[in-house]
Each structure stands twice: as structure tokens, then as C-alpha cells.
Amino acid sequence: MTYRVLSQLVPILPGLFLAWLGDxxxxxxxxxxxxxxxMLSRLVVLFMLILDWPLKVLWVEVIITGLxxxxxxxWSGIMTLLSLCSTGQDRSKLLMRAELISGLSGVVGCLTxxxxYDFSSPTLRPGVVTLLLCFxxxxxxxxxxxxxxxxxxLCDNKTLKKANDEATWDHPHKVSNIxxxxxSVVLYNAVDSSTRNILVLFQLMEPLHWNVIQVGYGNASGFLxxxxxxLSSVILSRWLSDSALITIGLLSxxxxxxxxxFATTTYMFVIARALTFFSLMPVPFICSLLSQQVHGSSYSKLLTSLQLSLKISSAGTNLLYAKIYKETFSWFPGLVLVLSSLISTLAIIPIRIYDSRLSVRCIYRVIEDEEADQPDLLLEKQEPSGCGVGELEPIQTGFWARGP
Incomplete structure (x- = not known):
């Protein structure tokens, strides 16, 4: 847990500098x-195994990675590029597609x-082949x-100008919406990342007692x-708004x-895992909505700051969860999972407040046609920031309505 916390805190200052470079x-x-x-960190661990260096070398590895x-x-760089080469209307789908590719590669990695790791020979220690492949x-x-x-x-001037135009709509609650x-995303990610760390212990120890291969398959099911x-976001986005999809993910x-x-067998654990099949929708959709609140020239700073805040919050909850798990392991090892369920439900409240402010999707202003002999009053539709730019047609409103 200390290693994980250090890996989350070291990148803060270098991350801010790189975000400035990106913008x-x-x-x-x-x-x-x-x-x-x-790549360098994997090389350090590889030398540690081959040359039998002390375990303290891992502190050097995590510092190199963080710096x-x-x-x-x-990941914030990936999201920045995807945000710059997309419009607000299709950005959430593009970010979700990136999550899909990452997840599928994670499935392959976990299964193999x-x-x-167990592959070894008289001249090779376990883990050397895995590290060579990573390198x-x-x-x-x-x-x-x-x-x-x-x-x-990817980021041509037309796309960047369109992204900037989408963020210039006058909305009285722009800062509060951010x-x-x-x-919401901090609450969700804090419990999600901490729960993943605890799940490894939960699987290895009582009551499940999984071996290394079973843990690999369990992680693969998580990436699935x-x-x-x-698939759910692609299908449901035809009828539901982004905030509704975020809520479904949090509820899942x-x-x-x-x-x-309360799972005590592998069968029960798999059934419970199946209920979380929509749980990865919140982060990419929230990132999409956040990126629509600022100009394209600030994407790197916004998304990197978001990722760093997620890491800092995760570091705190990792320590808290580790303490709770240690104290409650003897009588109820699943208490931290119950706590995660409650906090995930709590994260729905900010999304509901955000959505209630955008219940009126269209703002009309009256403009005067200067070319006509007699001024004609035309209605020009504008979108609040975060809703995307749609066509000039009637639309539905409300929490479950798909935005234009």
C-alpha cells in the first residue's frame, strides 16, 4: 500500500509541468x-531479478516512473488528444472507445x-519473461x-476552433458545474481504485483463497x-443523456x-462481479462533460489536474481502506466493499444537481436580420456548455432525455 501511495504522489509536480508543456x-x-x-522502471526491476539486487530497488523504480x-x-495525454480531435457531441463515445481498447488489452495481459510469470529455467527467474515483454x-x-x-x-485548427466555440456558451453555472x-468523479474514482487494491487481498485470503492464475482470470473479468x-454506452446513448449514463454506471x-x-465462494463472487458490468461508464463521460466547459487550449491542464486529483484522493482512501481492512479482517473482511457501495451511491447526488441545472436544454435569444427591409425576429438556438451543439430542431428535456 505504501508503494501504491508513493506512485500516486510522486507524479504531482512533474505532471503539472508536463501539462503546461502540453498546452x-x-x-x-x-x-x-x-x-x-x-520503460526505464521495468528495466530496473528486470535488473533487480537478474542480478539479485535488494528489494529496496523498487523504491527507485517507482520514483523514476513518477518523475x-x-x-x-x-492517460491525461491520451484524453487531451482525443478531446482535441472530437466535437462535444461524440467526445464521450471516443473516450469510452479508448477505455475499451485499454480494457481489452488488459484482458490479454491478465490472462497471459x-x-x-511462472515460466522459468535454470538461468531465468520467475517474472523475467514478463518484464522483458513489458520492456x-x-x-x-x-x-x-x-x-x-x-x-x-489530429488537432487541426478547424477542430480546435470548433472545440473552443463549444466552450464559449454563456452559462451562469459554469464554475459550479465543473x-x-x-x-462526483473524485468520489467514484477514490473508492473504485481503492476497492481494486483491496480485492487482490480479498481474493488471495479468506474466504476465497485464490491462486495466482485465478487472480489473473479475476482481473481479466474486471477488464471485461x-x-x-x-457496448452499453453506444446503445443507450441513443436515448439517454450523458448524465443518465453516468448515474447508471454509479448505480451499477x-x-x-x-x-x-458477502461473497464466500468463487461462484458468488462472479455473480456479484456481473452486476458491475456498467460501472466504468462514469469517468469517460464526466471527462467529456468537463472538457466542454473550457477552451481547447486548456485541455491538458484541466485533464492532468483532474487525473492528479484522482490519484491524490486514491492515495488517501488506499491508506484508509488498508487500515479498515486490517481492523475488520477477522470478523467481516467485506466491510470496505460495503463502504464503497455507499460512497458510489453518494456520488450520484452531484450529477443529479448538475443535470437539474441543464434541464432546459435550449436557450433562445432574439437577433435582428439586418438585411431585411423590416427587421425580422429570428430565433437562434444556443446550447449550454456541456450539452454539445445540436441541430435546430425540437428536443426532449429532462434527466433521462438524450441531449441534442
Whole structure:
């Protein structure tokens, strides 16, 4: 747990600096430098295994990763590029698609990692093959970013101007909307990341007693949630608003954590896990709504700051959950999962407040046609920030109505 907390706190200052570089035009730095840190850290651990270095070398590994930004800055860089090359109307789907690709690759990694880790020989220790593969994959990603990724082609001036125009709608609650969305995603992510860490202990120890291969399959089932969440978002987004999909995701997470806390067999755990099949929808949809509140030139700072705040909150809840789990393990090891269910339900409140402020989707203003001999009054529809730009046609309103 200390290792995880350190990995979440070290990237704060480097992340802010890289976010500033990204908004200054160095978009690739948000992706290339974190990948370089990850590659070097894997190399350090590889040498630790081969040369039998002491376990304290892992502190060097986590510091190298953090100083280069780590996965926090890497993922915010991905979201920044996707936000810049999309409009507000399709941004949530694009971010959800990125979550899907990440989840599917996680499924492959989890299914193979357990088997590759046990591969050894008289000259190779367990884990060496896994680290070699990680090093090669990170190196290939860096080469792709440097030589093949065309950031200028993704973020052309027309797309950036359109993204900026979407954020200029005059809305009286813009700042408070950002705060509401921020609070909701922080509450959700804090319990989600902390629960994932505790689930490893929950699976290895009583009452489940899983082995390493079973844990790999369990993690793979967790990543499969990205597939179910993506398909659900694609289908349901035809009729439901983004805030409604966020609420469904939060309810799914809460509904899955509660019965999981009382699971005593693998069969019961799998059933409870199935209830969380929509639980990964909130973060990409909230990130999409947040990006629509600011200009495109501030995406890096906003999304990186968001990711860093998520890491800081996760660090605090990781320590709290570890303490609670240690104190309650002997009589009720699933208490932290019950707590996660309650907090996930609590995160729905800011989303409901946000949605109630956007219940009136269209604001009309009267403009005068200067070309006509007699001024004609025309209605020009505007969208509140965060709703996207739609066509000039009647639309539904309300919490469950799909925005224009």
C-alpha cells in the first residue's frame, strides 16, 4: 500500500509541468515521457531479478516512473488528444472507445501474465519473461509516438476552433458545474481504485483463497467490464443523456460492491462481479462533460489536474481502506466493499444537481436580420456548455432525455 501511495504522489509536480508543456504545444510530451519512465522502471526491476539486487530497488523504480509522469500523465495525454480531435457531441463515445481498447488489452495481459510469470529455467527467474515483454512493448510504443503519431493531423485548427466555440456558451453555472462534476468523479474514482487494491487481498485470503492464475482470470473479468460498459454506452446513448449514463454506471458499481462484500465462494463472487458490468461508464463521460466547459487550449491542464486529483484522493482512501481492512479482517473482511457501495451511491447526488441545472436544454435569444427591409425576429438556438451543439430542431428535456 505504501508503494501504491508513493506512485500516486510522486507524479504531482512533474505532471503539472508536463501539462503546461502540453498546452504550450508539446502534445507528444504528455505521452512520450511517461512511456519512457515506464520503460526505464521495468528495466530496473528486470535488473533487480537478474542480478539479485535488494528489494529496496523498487523504491527507485517507482520514483523514476513518477518523475516522468507515470500512467497519470500518460492517460491525461491520451484524453487531451482525443478531446482535441472530437466535437462535444461524440467526445464521450471516443473516450469510452479508448477505455475499451485499454480494457481489452488488459484482458490479454491478465490472462497471459500469470502463466508467463511462472515460466522459468535454470538461468531465468520467475517474472523475467514478463518484464522483458513489458520492456519491449513500452519501447515499441515510444517509437510509434516519436516517428508515426501525427499530433498536428489530429488537432487541426478547424477542430480546435470548433472545440473552443463549444466552450464559449454563456452559462451562469459554469464554475459550479465543473465543481459538481469534479466532486462526483473524485468520489467514484477514490473508492473504485481503492476497492481494486483491496480485492487482490480479498481474493488471495479468506474466504476465497485464490491462486495466482485465478487472480489473473479475476482481473481479466474486471477488464471485461470495459467491453460491457462500452457496448452499453453506444446503445443507450441513443436515448439517454450523458448524465443518465453516468448515474447508471454509479448505480451499477454500488449494486455490485454490496453483494460482493458477502461473497464466500468463487461462484458468488462472479455473480456479484456481473452486476458491475456498467460501472466504468462514469469517468469517460464526466471527462467529456468537463472538457466542454473550457477552451481547447486548456485541455491538458484541466485533464492532468483532474487525473492528479484522482490519484491524490486514491492515495488517501488506499491508506484508509488498508487500515479498515486490517481492523475488520477477522470478523467481516467485506466491510470496505460495503463502504464503497455507499460512497458510489453518494456520488450520484452531484450529477443529479448538475443535470437539474441543464434541464432546459435550449436557450433562445432574439437577433435582428439586418438585411431585411423590416427587421425580422429570428430565433437562434444556443446550447449550454456541456450539452454539445445540436441541430435546430425540437428536443426532449429532462434527466433521462438524450441531449441534442
Amino acid at each position: 504550450m504545444g508539446w502534445r507528444k510530451s504528455l505521452i512520450a515521457l511517461p512511456l519512457l519512465g515506464l 516522468c509522469g507515470g500512467t497519470t500523465v500518460f 501474465a500469470g502463466h508467463l 519491449l512493448l513500452h519501447a515499441s510504443c515510444i517509437l510509434y509516438v516519436i516517428f508515426f503519431l501525427k499530433v498536428g493531423a 465543481i459538481l462534476l469534479w466532486v 467490464i470495459t467491453l460491457s460498459s462500452f 458499481n454500488a449494486a455490485g460492491m454490496l453483494p460482493m462484500a
